[in-house]
Every structure is written in structure tokens, then in C-alpha cells.
Amino acid sequence: MTTTILEATGLIKRFGGLTATDDVTLAIRELTCHALIGPNGAGKTTLLSQLSGELRPTAGRIHFEGRDVTSADLGGRARLGILRSFQITSVCDDYSVFDNVVVAAQIREGHGFRFWQAPRGVRALADTTRSVLERTGLADFGDVPAGVLSHGQRRQLELAIALAMQPRVLLLDEPMAGMGPAEAERMIELLGSLRAEYTIVLVEHDMDAVFNLADTVSVLVGGRLVASGTPQEIRSNASVREAYLGHEQEDVA
């Protein structure tokens, strides 16, 4: 249970003068949920983008299953099984929910240079798609164009697309952002059910969700990793309280 699947060492990302990721070393263990928390602008998205291959780090290395993947781009890492969902939802609006997922399922099967057979009609792909939709609570919306879904449903679809790819590591950036309480509740439940089967890196502001779901929590402040540990450890960590939780309470006050 404790093999490291994804590992960042000495990761640094600078935007001009700003150091958005400041010497972060992080190990994600297989089949665990690893949460990244931190105040706004702490560099969570930036870190996630480097893990997913969207951003190239200024310095440092990233290893996936022992392999150096630092120079692989977003697509290259997706082919390895590292998938991300975006903070801003990104699906194919003209396609039905079913088609969005079936395309992902077929991409997972290999190249798409096949010109005759319609993937919708392929039993295996349709089955995968249906089970993913079932799982993500979209089973009743298969024929609905993605463009008319509610915000929360679009986030579910985003997750369904990622699941259809049967990823090794799922990078989720604020999957609950902008959802109503009921929708968020469902999403938390769903993520909870995925925990046993997938390795998840979760960026999230909702502390309840984080402490519920995560096996490990890492705290970023100003690009630096200030603490890392089990939810209990983080909750009781004085420096975290001060640097982050305390800070948040000030914000609220």
C-alpha cells in the first residue's frame, strides 16, 4: 500500500520574480488520497500543473513509478496514466454526456486511426461508459448535450471523462468549486468511493472534505511546503495553524 507512485523532488517554478513553487519535495503513495491545501495564491494549482505536465518546472524532477517524466508534456503524461481535471471545467459541449465519455474510453484503448466503426456501437466501450456514468451519477443524462448540464453536473462529467481513461493518478483541482451544498455532498461521496481504487491528488478549499477524504495532507504557503502528514497531524500542527488555518481565520474575521 505504501509504494510511491508519483514523486516530486526539489520542484521550483518561477514566474518572473515570483516563486510560485519553492523547493517542493513530495511523494504521492499509491492508492491514497493526497490533499494539497493552502491559502489563495499559495501555488496549489501551479504545483498540480507541474505534476500533470502542463507547466514545466524551473528546476527539480518529477518521477512516475520510478521513471523521470519531467520532460513529458500534458499529453505524454496522460498516456502514462496521469490525468487532471481542470479548475475551469473543460468538456465537449456539443457532444452528449455519453459521447464525451465514450471518446475518452476509446482514447484509452489506443490510437483512433480507425475509420469505419462507430465507438458508440462497440459493446466494450459502451459498457465502460455506462458503468462510469453510473458511478458518477450521470446515468440518466447520457443523451443530454454536455453544453446544457448544470455546473455541478459538468464537474461530474469532467470526472467521468477522467475515470473512463482508467487513470493511475487523478489530479483534481477544486472538484467542488462552485457547487451547491447538495452537489458538493454527492461529489465528496463519489470521491470517497474512488479512494480505494485510484491514487488521487486533491486540491481543495473545503476543509471538511479534505479531512474526510485525505490520507495525507500537505500544506502549501507561499509556494513552500510547510507541513505534510495525516489529517490528525495537520490539524494539531501548531505551525500549520499559525501559517494557514490561523491566517484563514483572520481572513474571515
Added chain:
Amino acid sequence: MTLPLLIEQMLNGLQSGVMLFLIASGLTLVLGIMNFVNLAHGSFYMIGAFTAVSLQLWTGSFVVAAVGACVCAAVAGLAVEYVCARRLYARSHLDQVLVTFGLIYLFNESMRLIFGPQPLASPIPPLLNGSVTLLPGLQYPLFRLTVIGVGLVVAAGMSFVVMRTRLGMLIRAGASDRGMIAVLGVNITWLYSLVFAFGAALAALAGLMSGPLYSVNVGMGENILIMALVVIVVGGIGSLKGAFYAAIVIGLIDTLGRLFLPSAIATIAIYIFMAGVLFVRPQGLFAASAPPQVEARDNGNRVTILWSLSKSRQRVTASVVGLCMIALALVPTLSAWLDDPFLLRLFLRIVIFALMVLSLDLVAGFGGLVSFGHAAFVGTGAYAVAILGWHLDHGEPLALGPIVLAGTHDALVAWPLAIASAAAMALAIGAIALRTSGLYFIMSTLAFAQMLFYLASTPSIYGGEDGLQISQRSTLPFIDLGNRPTLYYLALGLLALCLLLCWRLVNSRFGMIVQACRQNERRVRALGVRTYLYKLLLFVISGVIAGVAGVLLANAELLVSPADLSWTRSGSILIMAIFGGLGTLFGSVVGAGTYLMLEFSLSEWTQHWQIVFGPMLIVFVLLARRGLFGLVLGRGGST
């Protein structure tokens, strides 16, 4: 080559460069700020030239003529902005292209009505007549020097306005981030009108100065427009500085190229240069930091995919398609019965054009790749057939590097070769054009097609501007294509086959990925798909279908000419695709049929049919967005 001659030629290059800048600057500002593609920008150049000539003949004063021409073009610019452009800022580039294409028809035909078809001669104003001695042995015409001077002064003035004034700040803000001016609380309507009118006046300035140098004729706007498009693609959309340097460089390349390069290469030197630039820097040399956000907007015209229709709709659609095909199959019988051979001729043309439109629909409707140079692929296929035939007839083998062909009329040899040439052309053009996206894609396909057009127009054994006659139809075993109905049935059969194959294709694994790319390429790439390869392959497949259309066209007309490769042809194909409804496949038949029948009946009625057709096109695009076949399909996948 003597030094004075070289200097003289460089000055000529500079002179054509500053003229290009005058046109490109307005175009690039309108593009950068309003995100609006104005193909009719060349019309302001033409209007400027015509107005200046007539005012000068009438009043005898060049100054009055010059001022009058600029004012006239500015007013025309304001009118265009107010009536059309304004409604299209938020629409797709495709809509903008079509409406401004309609405007070109309107303006060109109006000029032809007012001034007649003959080119006008424009005298050099007496004050600027004569030449100056710049160096011993170097006499240079004073008028050209003045043009250079005016151009540089305008460029300096614009640079001052843009860099130093509040207005310039707004313009710069608008060009790099359109949302920004809205935030600044500026009256955008006013700014837009101003920029539009100013750009039109600058184009007119170039037009009136071009009068004494070149000739004043209808169509002068289009040639210069395409060069200006090359300029802004090279310079980077929205960048004045880029437009300036690119214009000068392109002016120089064009002028000096004619001096130093073989003529066939000289005519296309600037396009080769553009291809090189795009290959290295897909956003042009001086592009504003962020690429314009255009990809998402180019989806506006799509209707639906057939699969996503409800069962009953599918049935209706299938019946309509079936009935249409049966009706088409009856045309030869009907034509014979009515003893009206023209009917068959028209429908043969419709079937062949439907293939062209289908080929375009595949890339534009399903791949979201709006190619504005599709005639190039059709023309390549047609020319290949003609050239192979020519070599057989003249007994001169055709040497392509190490391969020597005797030439042939045999369809089993010529057609595959012709289709392969079209596909190869699509591969070459696509490989470069697909490195870009959105607007750059539209413009680079247009420019590459234009390159082939000029190549075909260059005098050569293949007839140059006059085109190339084909002595006979291709020969097939057992089938006599010399018989028109037979050719028609073959064309119809190929059309049906291509429709069927395309229908499978767009719903296949490949097609699903390609369509996903159109909707959200970032998403698909994030899933690990190398989207470039998919788009390129789609482009090549489309080239194959275009090649089939080209082969049939050559056989139907027995003449190929540069007109078959021209950008007006590409534009017509695009219009047909929109008429039928993009992304509908069968809409191609409906679109081609509607367009050609409309063209036929309008031209029966008046020779100036374009003056009616232009506005019709504009109204159609402004009102009906889903195409005619889209109406049959009904409400599609998206709301």
C-alpha cells in the same frame, strides 16, 4: 546588375511596401481590436482609386481628388461598420468572412455599373511629374518618391498616435486584450467606428496613389487584399509594428524577387516567405503576447451530427436524402425528355460542386478547420488530369525528378495520380497551416491557395492565364465517358459513395476524436491525443475528395484554368457549405444546388447578378445560421 539599378529596385520595393502597410494597418487594427475579418477592406482601396480618378478628371485638382477619395472611403467604411460589421463582432470568423465576401460582390459590381468594365487611366499630377536625380546615373520618379514619403509620414504619425496618446493607449489595450477597453469604461462603439473609418481612409490613400502607378480596375482590391493578409499574418495579427516591418520586407521580396528569381518562383516568393515564417512562428513575427481567443468561436455555424438526432428525425433526414438522390438520378432522363441538354450540364456541375463542398464540410464542419483555400486542392486534381493529357497529346514525356511519365488519358492511371496529387497538396499545405489555428489558419490556407493560383497563371506550356484545354475525356474500360449522361452517373455514384464514406468516417473512432478536437482541443490533448496528426489526416482525406471533384471537373469542362484555383472559387465553395449547413454532410448537395441554381437564374436575369447576390448572401448569413439542410435536420445536438 548595376548599383543604381539595384537601388532603384529597392526603392520600388520600399514604395510597394509602404502601400501595403497603408492597407494592412487598417486591416490589422480592425482584426486586433474588433476581432473582425474584413475581406472587403480591399474594396476601400478600390473605392479610393476610382473616386480619385473621377474627381481628378472632373475638378482637375489632385488634392481635391485625394481628400475626396479618403472621405468617400471613410464614409463607406462607416456605413459598412454600421450596417454589417457591428452585428458580426461577436459572431464567428466564418460569418465575417462570408458577409464581407458578399460586400466584395456588391462593391465590385457597383463599380462596374458606374464606371464600366474598362480599366481607367489615372494621370500623374503635373506637380509630381518628372524625376529627381538621386545619384549620378540614378533618376527616380518624383511620384514614387512622394508615395514613399507619404507612407513613411503616415506610419510615423500612426506610431506617434498609438504610442503617445490616450486614443493610442485604448487601441493598444484593445489589440492585446479586448475585454480591457470595456473595463476602462470607454465608449467602444465610438472607438470601433473610428478605427474602421480610419482604416478605410488609409486604404483609400493607398488606392489613390496606386492609380498613376498601376491601373484602376475592378478587382484591384482583391489582389492587394491578399498581399495585405500575408503581411498581417507574417507580422502578427493586431500588431502595427509587425504590419510595418512585414509590409516593407514583403514589398522588397516581391520587387527584388522579380529581378533575381525565375518568374515562376518570383510570383510566389512572398508566399514561400510566409510559409517559412509560419513554420517557425505560427503566430507571426510580432504577435501580441496572447494569441487571440478565436478557436471556440469558430463553431457557430455547425448544426449537428446525424447520429445525435432522434429516431424520427433520422427517418425524416434519411427520406429527404433518399428522395434527393433519386431525383438526381432522374436528371439525365428528364433532360433528354425535355430535350434540354443544359439541364444535365447544370446538374453535372451541381454534383461536382457538391463533392467540393462535401470535402470542405469535412474539415470545416466536423474538424472546425475553416479552409479558405479549398479550390486549390480541386484545382490540383483538375490540372493533374489536364497536364497528363497534354503530355500524351504533345508526345513530350513529363519528367518529375527521376520519374518520367509519358502522359495519359487513361482514367485508371490519371485519376489515381490526380487524386494523389491533390492529397499531397493538402498534406503539404495542411502541415504548415495546421501549426496555426483560428484566423491564422483561415488566412494561411487562403494565401497558399493564392500561391498556386499565381503559379498556374504564370505563362508556361500549360497555358498560364488562359488555362489548358483538354483534348478528350478520360478513357475507362467498358464505359464511355464521352457520353455526358454516363459521366453524370459516374459523378453521382462517386458523390453517393463519398457521402456514405464520410458519414461512416465522422462517426468512427477517428471522426469522434476529430469532432472532439473541434469542440475542445485542449481537452482532447489533455487526454494524451496528438491532435495535430488527426487534423492533418482529416485535411488529407478532404484533399482526396477535393481531388475526386477536380478530376470530374476537368472531365466535365474539358478546360482547366487558374479560375479553378482562385480564391473566389474557394469563397463560393464556402458559401455553398454555409447555404447547405456546415456539419451536415448532405447539406453539401443542398448548398451546391441552391447556389448554382440561384447563380444561374440571377445571371439569366441580369449580367450584374452579383449586385443582387452579394446582399442576399449578407442577409442570409445575418439571419439564417443553420443552413437550409439544417432546417430539415431540425434542432440538433446543441441548443
